[in-house]
Amino acid sequence: MHGSSRVLVLNYDFSPISVCTVQRAFLLVFLEKAEMLADARGGLLHTVNSAWPMPAVIRLRRYINMPYKGVLLTRQNIFKRDNYTCQYCGTHKELTLDHVVPRSKNGKSSWSNLVTACKRCNARKGDYTPEAAGLRLRRRPARPSYLDFLRHNSGLFQEEWGPYLQSNRAIA
Numbered sequence: 001m002h003g004s005s006r007v008l009v010l011n012y013d014f015s016p017i018s019v020c021t022v023q024r025a026f027l028l029v030f031l032e033k034a035e036m037l038a039d040a041r042g043g044l045l046h047t048v049n050s051a052w053p054m055p056a057v058i059r060l061r062r063y064i065n066m067p068y069k070g071v072l073l074t075r076q077n078i079f080k081r082d083n084y085t086c087q088y089c090g091t092h093k094e095l096t097l098d099h100v101v102p103r104s105k106n107g108k109s110s111w112s113n114l115v116t117a118c119k120r121c122n123a124r125k126g127d128y129t130p131e132a133a134g135l136r137l138r139r140r141p142a143r144p145s146y147l148d149f150l151r152h153n154s155g156l157f158q159e160e161w162g163p164y165l166q167s168n169r170a171i172a
């Protein structure tokens with residue numbers, strides 16, 4: 001099987017809505033429910049009588065109403081967003097989750113208030129804000145974009161998708 005066996009699916013308005021298998025994408029194109037916008041360079045799908053270019057990006061032929069639900073807020077997804085790196089000291093070891101504004105001070109469990117932290121930094125921080133504990137966040141935590149989501153999901157991201165993801169129109 002070709003290494004790039006995933007296809008980016010765009011809505012009729014060109015906003016990215018999902019990722020599917022080559023087989024499914026090919027079927028959608030075959031049934032004229034989608035058109036192929038980009039093919040995976042060099043990839044061919046072989047049928048009994050012919051070979052077809054392997055799809056890399058397809059666009060639905062009619063608009064479907066499918067609001068982007070966003071990346072689920074889970075421990076694993078926060079680790080992924082932070083590249084499995086403590087957001088205070090940069091280590092990759094003994095990772096846990098830290099509430100930037102502690103729960104005791106009404107800090108919420110949200111994308112902008114949860115970061116990956118090692119046990120040491122977490123213990124040092126205790127029940128304080130980073131400033132009060134003398135710690136500095138490496139970057140401001142935020143909800144991952146659709147592009148981040150694609151990049152972080154099992155190495156799905158493919159070069160051919162780049163031009164179709166620049167605008168990030170799907171992210172409201």
Ligand SMILES: [Zn+2]
Nearest residue numbers: 086089118121
């Ligand atoms: Zn640390």
